[in-house]
Amino acid sequence: MQTWPQHPIGSVSAIQRDVFEQTVATAVNAMQAGCLEKVVLSRTKTLPLFEGFDLLQAFCS
Secondary structure (H helix, E strand, O other), X not given: OOOOOOOOOOOOXXXXXXXXXXXXXXXXXXXXXXXXXXXXXXXXXXXXXXXXXXXXXXXXX
């Protein structure tokens, strides 16, 4: 079973380039082995929400 890097709960920090490159290599190896068809590697960005923001309404719009 593959283990994938995750941000620790409650903490968001920039991923180091070598860690990202290793994650890409792991994903490529998994695809070449037939374990995965598609991989989307992404980062997170935390932004403040304006007062009154309705998450459900935002997704339903």
